[in-house]
Amino acid sequence: MVSVEQLACRLEKYGILLVGGEKGKGRGIDYINIQELPLRSERVHPFGFILTTFAAFEGEQGIVSHVEWLISRKISALGIHAAGCAVVPESLLELSNTHSLPIFTIPVDLSYKEIFKEFNELLLGENDALRVQIEEMNLQLLEAVAQDKGVSYIVATLGKYLASPIVFLDQSLNIVSIWTNNTYNREEYSLTVKAVLEQEKESLYKGKYMEVEKVLTESFSTQHDLAFSVLPIMEHTENHGFLIICNNGVEELMVNSAIQYGRTALLLDAVKRKSLERFLKNQEIRTLEAIIENKRRESSRSSSLSSSLKKMPYLYVFRFDNEDLINYGFTVIYDKLGGINSDNIIWIYEQEVICLTSIPYEIQHLKELLSALQGVQCGVSDGRPIKVEADLSLKYKQAKRCLELTDQWNSNLILFQNIGVERFLFLIKEESSMQEAARGLLKPLLEFDECNHAELTKTLDVYLKNFFSLKKSAEELFVHRNTVSYRLEKIQDLYPDISFENQNHYLLFAIALRLID
Numbered sequence: 001m002v003s004v005e006q007l008a009c010r011l012e013k014y015g016i017l018l019v020g021g022e023k024g025k026g027r028g029i030d031y032i033n034i035q036e037l038p039l040r041s042e043r044v045h046p047f048g049f050i051l052t053t054f055a056a057f058e059g060e061q062g063i064v065s066h067v068e069w070l071i072s073r074k075i076s077a078l079g080i081h082a083a084g085c086a087v088v089p090e091s092l093l094e095l096s097n098t099h100s101l102p103i104f105t106i107p108v109d110l111s112y113k114e115i116f117k118e119f120n121e122l123l124l125g126e127n128d129a130l131r132v133q134i135e136e137m138n139l140q141l142l143e144a145v146a147q148d149k150g151v152s153y154i155v156a157t158l159g160k161y162l163a164s165p166i167v168f169l170d171q172s173l174n175i176v177s178i179w180t181n182n183t184y185n186r187e188e189y190s191l192t193v194k195a196v197l198e199q200e201k202e203s204l205y206k207g208k209y210m211e212v213e214k215v216l217t218e219s220f221s222t223q224h225d226l227a228f229s230v231l232p233i234m235e236h237t238e239n240h241g242f243l244i245i246c247n248n249g250v251e252e253l254m255v256n257s258a259i260q261y262g263r264t265a266l267l268l269d270a271v272k273r274k275s276l277e278r279f280l281k282n283q284e285i286r287t288l289e290a291i292i293e294n295k296r297r298e299s300s301r302s303s304s305l306s307s308s309l310k311k312m313p314y315l316y317v318f319r320f321d322n323e324d325l326i327n328y329g330f331t332v333i334y335d336k337l338g339g340i341n342s343d344n345i346i347w348i349y350e351q352e353v354i355c356l357t358s359i360p361y362e363i364q365h366l367k368e369l370l371s372a373l374q375g376v377q378c379g380v381s382d383g384r385p386i387k388v389e390a391d392l393s394l395k396y397k398q399a400k401r402c403l404e405l406t407d408q409w410n411s412n413l414i415l416f417q418n419i420g421v422e423r424f425l426f427l428i429k430e431e432s433s434m435q436e437a438a439r440g441l442l443k444p445l446l447e448f449d450e451c452n453h454a455e456l457t458k459t460l461d462v463y464l465k466n467f468f469s470l471k472k473s474a475e476e477l478f479v480h481r482n483t484v485s486y487r488l489e490k491i492q493d494l495y496p497d498i499s500f501e502n503q504n505h506y507l508l509f510a511i512a513l514r515l516i517d
Helices: 004-014 059-072 090-098 112-146 151-162 186-199 201-206 209-223 255-292 323-340 363-373 389-409 421-429 432-441 443-452 456-465 470-477 481-494 503-515
Strands: 017-020 031-034 048-052 077-081 103-106 166-169 175-179 227-235 238-247 314-320 344-349 352-357 376-380 413-415
Touching: 004 112, 017 090, 031 112, 048 112, 059 090, 090 103, 112 151, 112 255, 151 166, 151 175, 151 255, 166 186, 175 186, 227 255, 238 255, 255 344, 255 389, 314 323, 314 389, 323 344, 323 352, 323 363, 363 376, 363 413, 376 389, 389 413, 389 421, 421 503, 432 443, 432 503, 443 456, 443 481, 456 470, 456 481, 456 503, 470 481
Parallel strands: 031 048, 048 077, 077 103, 376 413
Antiparallel strands: 017 103, 166 175, 166 238, 227 238, 314 352, 314 376, 344 352
């Protein structure tokens, strides 16, 4: 923006003199306009240099009244041509000094075009200087990305150029970096941002990216007398965060270009970091699958897990009734859960979607997700800390056990911490010696079933679960109660010294049957 003082120095050689309102020399001029008629048009914008002869105005009072209106429109300067007004009225000079409105007198034989010529030359020079500055800033931003100086450096560089407070949020709406100048207190500004995010948290999580931009813009603007721009950092359809800029009256010239350079730098930095994260996550996924499949070499089992995996104690397994919908389901799960917490690993493994994360997801959010997908069940491990590889393997088995119970319990979401006695049976089952003992106890039943294609083992399991009810057992097995009685006689023949109604014998066989399940 060209200042009044800069233009005054260029116009002095033409005999154009500053005769009033010298205190306003620091004002900026955006444009020059000629106004000869006493019309009060909305097209008169702030920061203008108005040229006039006042020839069409009636008397001194009419001139003063019109200048008062121009002052209300926040013009920067006034040029009075001597062809229509040879002497500037004292009342007008007094008004200009009171309001620090610079007034110039223009010689009678001078054309307005000289003023336009000098202003345009200054403006071009100003633009060239700004272009140099902005290109230097862009180079600085690109170097910052190349040298991994981080988001805070990029935000500070852009903020210093714009002389405007800037906040950068990640895709989960967490504050990553804040830059403010001396006009704004950093701590207060940070608290304001956090307050707005907390106030709008629910609507922001539910909204799409364009809605988030709208909600944030409106929320911030109502908190202050200032206007805010909320700009998403996007790569195709993938969001990498939001840049929030306070529009505190910074000059518009080149500002948009500077902001675009800043957004590009933030995007490049995000994509670069994302590529590294994906590479590391791919490595971690391979490690996880090897642990789950128990394919890790003995030498690697004793090695410590990466610090990032140790910070993810919650494991979720999603099972799909229709395997054709797995890719679609993965996209929905990745979008919904990844948006809540970016610190996670989500991938497809053996026709299931596995999610490993650092914080537990809200049950209500999971229920809404499963309701939207339909035909999907979810098993959730406990949240105990992970120290060694065996802990991760155990969590996968916990989640899988929860999935096995979904049909039996008629629920599409089961948490390991809520499965009651099944938790203890699961832990016992993990001990190989206990399983061997269970199979040894049940060996007569298992061998009889194998040789005779019978179902004595299953019959005993159902009979004990139904507390010796022939009727309920027959209904569950879909056979006649006499068939159940016949099978129980065969079982008793195999265990002549066992009374299943004996408390100790009952518990022994009930647990053994669950351990081989």
